[in-house]
Amino acid sequence: MYPSRFRYEAPSTVAEAVAMLAAVDGEAKILAGGQSLIPMMKLRFAAPAMIVDINGIGGLDYHRADPDGTYRIGALCRHADLEKSATLADAQPTIAAAAPVVADPLVRTRGTLVGSVCHADPQGDWASVMVSLEGAIVAQGPNGHRSIQVADLIDGPFQTVLAPDEIAVEAVVPAARGVRAGGYLKLERRVGDFATVGVAVSVEMSGGSVARAGIGLTGVGPATINASDAAAALVGTVLDADAVDAAAQLAAEAAQPRSDHRGSADYKRHVVATFVRRIGAQIQRSEQEAA
């Protein structure tokens, strides 16, 4: 439980951090919440030459809606900030559903959404949520900012397309084309366990039918899965049981689970379908209650 030797830097601005990344000889890692990075370093699965601790950088701990409804989550916004938010459930129901089931209360106090997405762990909850919302990550590098769709950001287990001198500074969810609804369900054997299966479903309801839908799957493939065909099956429907059922089947087909000690591949597919149905039914119920 003793990490390899590494250099530690704690810049006070993003620009300074980017400059450090550009100058380093060898691999550097950004330290935000550290809830995945530190354990990996302790086990020496990760042995970065330099740690750039961004916790001293001001102004990154926000989550807020722009006037047009675009939702922004800063790189130092902790899971617990989202979990405890009084307004998030209305603005971002899928994020609000996921926040209390990320890891355990200790991890949620330190860990960050942006860090979790960039960690690109196929078992990570937030990437699925962001995929379901067509969310993006804003990265800052020596040449300024760029926005990367989360679905495009992750290009394999623990791999992203971020350049070595880029820092993810913000997650962005575009404004809804209707009234948001959604949910996140996760099967885990214990609080803090890696997900056996996690399913994020986000829809935007307009005039009683689905204007947009997204489905992200956790823990059932080599990376977060964007079940776009399944989501497409919901668009234009009134979220009736048949439509949800069709989406559930397509989501199960989109999953690429491995059999392991958490369950067989068939079982995990079955749970994906079950969770899509359950979230669909939840949304249905709340729509009816609202109406």
Add this chain to the structure above:
Amino acid sequence: MALDEIKIGGLGASRRRVEDNRFIRGKGNYIDDIALPGMLHMEILRSPLAHARIRSIDVSAAWAVPGVRMVLTGDMLAARNLAWMPTLSYDTQAVLATDKVRFQGQEVACVVADDPYIAKDGCEAIVVDYEPLPPIVNPTQATAPGAPLIRDDKTGQDSNVVFDWEVGDRDGTDRAFAQADVVSTIEMHYPRSHPSPIETCGSIADFNRATSKLTVYMTTQAPHIIRAAVALVAELPEHMIRIVSPDLGGGFGNKVPVYPGYVVSILASILLECPVKWIEDKSGNLISTGFGRDIYLKGEMALRNDGRILGVRMHTDSDHGAFFSDAQPSKFKIGLMHSAFSCYDIPAAHLTAQGVYTNKAPGGVAYRCSFRVTEAMYFQERMVQAAASDLGMDQAEFRRINLVRDDDFPHRTPWGFLTDSGQYGKCLDLGLEAIGYEDFLRQKEEARQRGRLLGIGISTMTEPLGAGNSREYDILGIKMFDSAELKVHMTGKALLRTGAKTQGQGHETTWAQIVAHELGIPAEDVLVEEGDTDTAPFGMGTYASRSTPVAGAAVAMVSRKIRAKARKIAAHLLEVSEEDVEWELGRFSVRGAPDRGVTIQECAIAAYSNMPDGMEPGLENNAYYDPPNLTWPFACYIATVEVDPETGVWDVLRVVAVDDCGVRINPMIVEGQIMGGLTEAYAMANMQFITFDEDGNCIGSNYMDYLLPTAWETPGFELHEVVTPCPHHPIGAKGIGECATVGGPAAFVNAVIDAIGDSGVRNIDMPLLPDRVHEAITQGHDVSGAPPVRSEP
């Protein structure tokens, strides 16, 4: 005026744990808190492979790492005849591998350096050339024709079988089965688990060349046995060895055996002539130190249509890993497996057992149980459920018919133990009433009509706690008695030391309560010390729920010796004959003149200032206690669950526990023990296991894969008590530390099986992971065997 026993912290007082005062202030003194001047740090390089021949080990790069002081390999140890060490079960175990590695995580080399980071860097610089060999990960593979021989180091060992053993009445059991109306059979597996104390193992060896004295601070539950073992293994004189077991962050059996890290740290300290600290990391602890369970059962019960059990047959296949280093009494190869069915009145029983070597970590330890009693009682209660179901009888009624009756003690159990006391039927009835048995059965039926799956599981058992009596119980020939030494100072304050070693049980609190009960000295005036072999009297340590039954009895006995001497002093002070002195708690008085008396404290000062002519001064004594029998607590655990038929996830609705552990010294601590045990029982049933893939890779080498329940998922527990004092224990107490871990798992599993009863499924092996429950429900077949690690994509 007699003292109020509760007020002075005597028997029955829920006194706050005195040790917690330092723990909650962060002032505990654990192994890693100890730093000695000039201390170096040791790390272990472990094998990444389960089975491989070592072609070569190149340590040159490790020596070159700045700050590395020593690199040790098996060959260096072999030159000193230390490459192998004896185990607690008359086998041998590699200290550092020389010829082959035999399990993933086996100790291959050690690096001693200025700090632990450098030691780790040094380990990474060692290059080992392995020639992989086919691994064996279960008993079936171990006994298959042509299986590779794991222990080719042992002359005469031509198979992977460690032992074949049997006990019981084979012919009588055959006759019982011939008379049976129904024979109920079931096969199951109790998966491998790990005690996983929060604090891992560790040692600081400090050899002083000038005095030739070796002091070892060590995480051990049994310091005196370790002292003897070190004397034998290292060939050092026993009086020049001091073992100190500081505060322990849990043990659960994991800290009974001798581990290679201890041995190498001692050798390194002798060679380097400075203190050497070894602190195991969490993964090292999980993959290399004493595991629990990992045993398969074929069980059969001969039944009469009226519900009576006529006979029981059990066959177990146990997986001991690469070295047979089980910590258990010498006489019993499969521990106390044959204590199964002790609470039932059964005429005949027969047990056969085979143990095998595999390429897995060694060291079957009693993980919070009395030598495989956990497996025995789990198998028993699962067999009982299957039998009741085969007879079409109610679970509770079937138990009631077969439980030993209150007027039938002492009772000879089917395998020859002698139980001595209990009110089994009363405990069962109390449990059923508390859970609302009849109501729940109605709710279950109503729920079933609506497609919901509710279930109820019962587990009733008595277990043999408190090894032992010296006739039957020894470890490596050392009889399992225990001891206490009491020194009453002249001001009436006292120092008590025992041969046990607390690791969370609260001895510092409860031993003082026994002294308070026997002498009337307030518990707060008694300091309890354990764990230092230079000061503590010889004892066999703390495991198998033996502290209260054995060391606790010794505390009572030494207190009585002190009281006997104090009585003579009192007679002297009161100027009457001893026969005219009467005792009430804390005070002697003159028979017929109760106003004339002296307190125990007045006797204490007189022992140093005004003793009778011819009496030895002082008020100190010791007692060595060899119990006449084990103690036999009884428990009834009942759980209700709801199973989600779509996902196989199950939730606990309620848990009722009725424990009869005789007289409770500190009810609060007893309740804490029961709640902790039930938590571990829930963990076993639900999530906690270590398995291996076909390459022998350990799945469960860290807390991401080896799951311990947190407060979030652990259910609430409703505790009840029945008190049947132990007839032979000086204060009527029985063991309790392990009852719930032992009896609890079957209640949860029985409840889930009950909930899915319509599927016809008889067994799902632990842990009842959602996918396994789902498979059972949807496929309608048993899900048995070691939790599979399927590797297909």
